[in-house]
Amino acid sequence: MVSIKISESKIKKIQEICKKFNNDEGELINILHTVQSEFGYLPAEVQEIIAKELKISVAKIYGIVTFYSFFTMTPKGEHPISVCLGTACYVRGAEKVLDEFKKQLNIKIGESTSDGKFSINCLRCVGACGLAPVVMIGDKTYGRVAPEQVKEILEEYK
Amino acid sequence: MEQIKIKIDGKEVAVDKGLTILEAAKKANINIPTLCYMKLDDFNIENKPGGCRICVVDVKGRKNLAPACATECGDGMEVQTSNVRVLNARKTVMELILSDHPFDCLVCAKNGKCDLQKMAQDLGIREIHYKGEQSIYRKDTSPSIIRDVDKCIMCRRCETMCNTVQTVGALSAVNRGFMAVVAPAFEQDLVKSTCTYCGQCVAVCPTGALTEVDDTNKVIRALANPEKVVVVQTAPAVRAALGEEFGLEPGTLVTGKLVAALRRLGFNYVFDTDFAADLTIMEEGSELLDRLTRYLGGDKSVRLPILTSCCPAWVNFFEEYYPDLLDVPSTAKSPQQMFGAIAKSYLAQKLNIDREKMVVVSIMPCLAKKYECQRDEFKVNGNPDVDYAISTRELAALIKQANINFTELPDEEFDLPLGESTGAGVIFGTTGGVIEAACRTAYELHTGKKLDKIDFTQLRGLENLRIAEVDFNGLTLKIGIAHGLGNARKLLDQVRDGSIQLHAIEVMACPGGCIGGGGQPYHHGNIEIIQKRAKAIYQEDVNKPIRKSHENPAIIELYEKFLGKPLSEKSHHLLHTHYFSKENEIIINEE
Numbered sequence: 001m002v003s004i005k006i007s008e009s010k011i012k013k014i015q016e017i018c019k020k021f022n023n024d025e026g027e028l029i030n031i032l033h034t035v036q037s038e039f040g041y042l043p044a045e046v047q048e049i050i051a052k053e054l055k056i057s058v059a060k061i062y063g064i065v066t067f068y069s070f071f072t073m074t075p076k077g078e079h080p081i082s083v084c085l086g087t088a089c090y091v092r093g094a095e096k097v098l099d100e101f102k103k104q105l106n107i108k109i110g111e112s113t114s115d116g117k118f119s120i121n122c123l124r125c126v127g128a129c130g131l132a133p134v135v136m137i138g139d140k141t142y143g144r145v146a147p148e149q150v151k152e153i154l155e156e157y158k
Numbered sequence: 159m160e161q162i163k164i165k166i167d168g169k170e171v172a173v174d175k176g177l178t179i180l181e182a183a184k185k186a187n188i189n190i191p192t193l194c195y196m197k198l199d200d201f202n203i204e205n206k207p208g209g210c211r212i213c214v215v216d217v218k219g220r221k222n223l224a225p226a227c228a229t230e231c232g233d234g235m236e237v238q239t240s241n242v243r244v245l246n247a248r249k250t251v252m253e254l255i256l257s258d259h260p261f262d263c264l265v266c267a268k269n270g271k272c273d274l275q276k277m278a279q280d281l282g283i284r285e286i287h288y289k290g291e292q293s294i295y296r297k298d299t300s301p302s303i304i305r306d307v308d309k310c311i312m313c314r315r316c317e318t319m320c321n322t323v324q325t326v327g328a329l330s331a332v333n334r335g336f337m338a339v340v341a342p343a344f345e346q347d348l349v350k351s352t353c354t355y356c357g358q359c360v361a362v363c364p365t366g367a368l369t370e371v372d373d374t375n376k377v378i379r380a381l382a383n384p385e386k387v388v389v390v391q392t393a394p395a396v397r398a399a400l401g402e403e404f405g406l407e408p409g410t411l412v413t414g415k416l417v418a419a420l421r422r423l424g425f426n427y428v429f430d431t432d433f434a435a436d437l438t439i440m441e442e443g444s445e446l447l448d449r450l451t452r453y454l455g456g457d458k459s460v461r462l463p464i465l466t467s468c469c470p471a472w473v474n475f476f477e478e479y480y481p482d483l484l485d486v487p488s489t490a491k492s493p494q495q496m497f498g499a500i501a502k503s504y505l506a507q508k509l510n511i512d513r514e515k516m517v518v519v520s521i522m523p524c525l526a527k528k529y530e531c532q533r534d535e536f537k538v539n540g541n542p543d544v545d546y547a548i549s550t551r552e553l554a555a556l557i558k559q560a561n562i563n564f565t566e567l568p569d570e571e572f573d574l575p576l577g578e579s580t581g582a583g584v585i586f587g588t589t590g591g592v593i594e595a596a597c598r599t600a601y602e603l604h605t606g607k608k609l610d611k612i613d614f615t616q617l618r619g620l621e622n623l624r625i626a627e628v629d630f631n632g633l634t635l636k637i638g639i640a641h642g643l644g645n646a647r648k649l650l651d652q653v654r655d656g657s658i659q660l661h662a663i664e665v666m667a668c669p670g671g672c673i674g675g676g677g678q679p680y681h682h683g684n685i686e687i688i689q690k691r692a693k694a695i696y697q698e699d700v701n702k703p704i705r706k707s708h709e710n711p712a713i714i715e716l717y718e719k720f721l722g723k724p725l726s727e728k729s730h731h732l733l734h735t736h737y738f739s740k741e742n743e744i745i746i747n748e749e
Contacts, residue, residue, distance in 0.1 A: 001740045002350060005747050044344050048742060057327025057352065059343040066332045 077119035086125030194313035273364030316359035356471035357525030357676015394587030403554035409690030414569020432583030471667035481739035498543030523675030549677025578712035581705030
């Protein structure tokens, strides 16, 4: 037995989303997408409620959440930074760019800044290899990013 | 069925379309080694992730090697199962698996029974050419099961058992790539998961990643303590399987040798859980009749069907998933716990000792029994009715440690009075047995007539879900039987929504019942072993001079001298229990 602490409004929202997908187990990934876009992340209690609604095991949901790098159990920043580490970006120096973001913000991959403004994540290929190395902040894409530009890019959001 | 022809190692075989290469090879008596693959035919259990790649074969005209377990036969296909290319690939695959496996075989609980170890030996692995990173994970210990994930090879058999077969959903593959493990939700400990401790994950784990908690040292210490009177009880299914640990044919009954071995281990009294099974029938059978009579008399407050409550994993399961139906199961304790309660009251009184001086050990085919005997409601002032529950496998280990030549032992008899039992008690070990035993007694108590035929064959069999009718002298009882928790769920869902009307339901959590329990000698995916054990159980029943629980003289005496009658106040106090909801609790907080 587990005690799940969660607000009523969150439960209602999750129930609403699950219902939109007919509480269908086959729609689990779509449901997780929608719930994450609603709350920003998928903490344990949210997964518990989804499991209850879909009548599936929470272990299974956790398995899927941890399998896909898109899903996250920690809250993302207001401006989530995604650094592409796909092959093309990697060989053109994406790691140095990533290191510079980590240094500037003083956080590790998967973490958020204490003011909640920025978070850093890595991803594999956004399909813009011609622009490598590629960085995304929110929905905005930056191409051919050099480590020296990082500070400047961050200024846009401060 | 359309037939196709396929050539395996030069041998032409005609097979049904749709068969895999592995199945076709089996038909042709050609053995293709497998590791992650597992199939228990009659139970519809199959694990086929095609993940380990040990079963690869060379298919003519195909560029890469094909996994035999997951590749369908094609007409005219030519397959080689052991050419140089195949053998080299298998060795490479094996070395890669072993490169991320601890090298502590000599002190591993699975030493000598490990499928991985056997495969390494069969493939002639003498060196591992790949030195890479090893995944390290913390050990997780619960009352029944230990998870040592470092030894996991991601075969996913446990996941299949836990999710598809048992529908318990405690385990899932989590994370990805090198970091992937099989774990409960949020990688918490098993105790915080929905685990029922049925132990079916342990029963099918090819390595030492999932094993039982080893309580043998506690038993050895109790036996060595001159202050203690150590009493042992053995469950029905143990006698039909223990012999396998000593090289005897599956299905060999070793009741007499089992008693002899326990005596030589130093137990002061060697008793039989079958006695407690007879007692369970008296209580549970009376409860069934009581509910039935009241129901037929128009009392609408009576809940039917009555569910058996002998199986602790089943109890955990309904406490987790059916908290709204907690008043449906019989309140009768399991035979293990009835035995403990009677041993530490009636027997302790007879021997004139305090209950604290007595240690009750049970030998069980089951891992959930370890959890069950630790439940608070089965303790008196902190002293448990049953102190330790060890599995059939653990008993075999104890016998080996004590240098007892098991197969040469004489046949000996159980001690009295708690060793006296009937055929009805014995069949508790197999699916359908508990309800058959209950019918034998309930029929005679209800009708006042002797049964013409003691065997209720309509209740027997290994089909996953069975519905049978039993005639109680004009009153037709409808009985449901499920083994495997997934099958139990199907039945219970129908009870919950009212789509099925039954009078009684028997559930055993493990496929086949206790004979296929999580604490039994490993069957390594061979279902014939379980079938042979079932046969042995029914043979033992036929061998017994008394085959109905209410005719057990020791039971009659127990009621006369101690309990009064079934469902009496004393019986309720000692032999009945209640259930708790294990459903998650949702605490609403404001943002």
